[in-house]
Amino acid sequence: MSQAMSGEQPGGAASAPLRLPANFVPRFYRGGSRLGPFRRIATGPYDGEDWVGSTTQALGAPEGLGPSRLADGRLLAEAVAADPEGFLGPDHVAAFGTSTELLVKLLDPDERLAVHYHPDQEFARIHLGCAHGKTEAWVVLDAPADGAVHLGFREEVSAEALAALSQAQDSVAMLAALNRVPVQAGDAILVPAGVPHAVGAGVFAVELQEPTDWSLMLEHAGLDLGEGGEWHLGLGPDMALAAVDRSGWTPERLAELRLPAPLPLAPGVARLLPERADPFFRAESVSAGALLAAAFSVLVCVDGELALVDEAGGRTVMTAGESVLLPYRYGRCALEGSGRAVRCLPPPTDSAAVTGAR
Known part of the structure; x- marks a missing residue:
């Protein structure tokens, strides 16, 4: 990447784009x-996630695994706290x-992920003491010819059947009870909190999430969930299963989770x-000709080469x-070149009226 990515202002704010090193x-x-x-960069056999622009543990x-560090070694969370x-x-x-209100990941499973789900904000507030749940979305960068995700129960499942x-x-x-949704590069799908899901092997995606790591595992036999890890997050099976969306997701409902x-x-x-994703995050495809307004955002260049040109002409x-x-203080910038990026943004500020200020 050309041009030094420092540009720090007094107090720790940045006036230039800040490079985000890999954070496996x-x-x-x-x-x-x-x-x-x-x-x-070289990866290990279990490096299927790169947490980009993360303030989430x-x-x-181990403590410290998850939060992003900037190229100068500072934690992103510390830099934001110094000049919000x-x-x-x-x-x-x-x-x-x-709160940045956003966690961006690069997700790259070489095997199908276990069926799991995430709590919504109300459940997280009441039972986990956290203002955020974990609604998420996938922007697919690559997938095999038979690539697919599994998303939502095909038919409504009773509480008794879910427990069984x-x-x-x-x-x-479990997979038979879920919708199998074929995916290919360019697809983008919203995954509401509570909806059970699993990403198929080889589906490589930019993943946007609320800034938490809350996951409840419907499929958990034989999994190593880490030190002290429990599939139900210590809530107990009955309480954890109460967070599942047991409703049936028809093709018509699934279609509402994506744009044509x-x-x-x-x-x-x-x-x-x-x-319907806006109260949680936003995702845009940006390319040459774009004029990006000043906003905290994470750009992942997914193809070719792009030049960010600021209002002073810096490239x-x-x-x-x-x-x-891109920090807010960087200001507006124009994009030039033949490449394309996924721009990940937090919710618009008027979403606080919808979801409640955190």
Whole structure:
């Protein structure tokens, strides 16, 4: 990446794009065979997740695993805390405080992920003492010809049937109860909290999430969930299963979780997720001709080469596999070049009125 990525202002704020080095968080599943070449760095057999722009601690992992460090060695969380308005903008701070409201990952499983689900905000607030649940979304970068995700029960499942399914740990029966959704590069799918799901082997994606690591495992037999790890997060099976969305997800309901195609918003900018994602995060495809407003955001260059041109004419070039954080204080920038990036943003500030200020 050309141009020095420092530009720090007094007090720790940044006035230039900040490079986000790879931040692998080893998990219990095998992964990383596409992620390593994409990031141009060696990966281990369990490096299937790169937490990009993270202020979130990984559950069941050593302290400090999960939060991102900037190229100068500072934790992103520390840099934001030193100058929240510089990084996040005054409106964001007024609505959400110093929380970035966003966790971005590169997800690269080499095997199918176990069926799991995440608590919503209300459940997390009441039972986990946390303001955030874990609604998430996938922006697919690559997938095999038969690539698929499993998402939502095909038909409504009773509480008794769900408990029996969990106790039996019958993987075949679990997958049969879920919708199999074929995916290919370019697809973007919202995954509401509570909906059981599993990403198939070889599906490489940018993943946007609320900034937590809450996961409840419907399929958990034989998994190593880390030190002190329990599939039910210590809540007990009955309470944990109460967080599952047991409703049936028909093809019509599933269609509401994605757009038929990226929705053009402005030259070089297209919305990737339906509006129902906005209270949690936003994702855009950006390319040459885009004029990006000042906002805290994470850019992942997924193809070719892009130049970010600031209002003073300064240029920062990023190529496929690189990611940068744009602080609010960086201001507006224009994009030039032949590449494309996924731009990940927190919810708009008026979403605080919908979800409740954190």
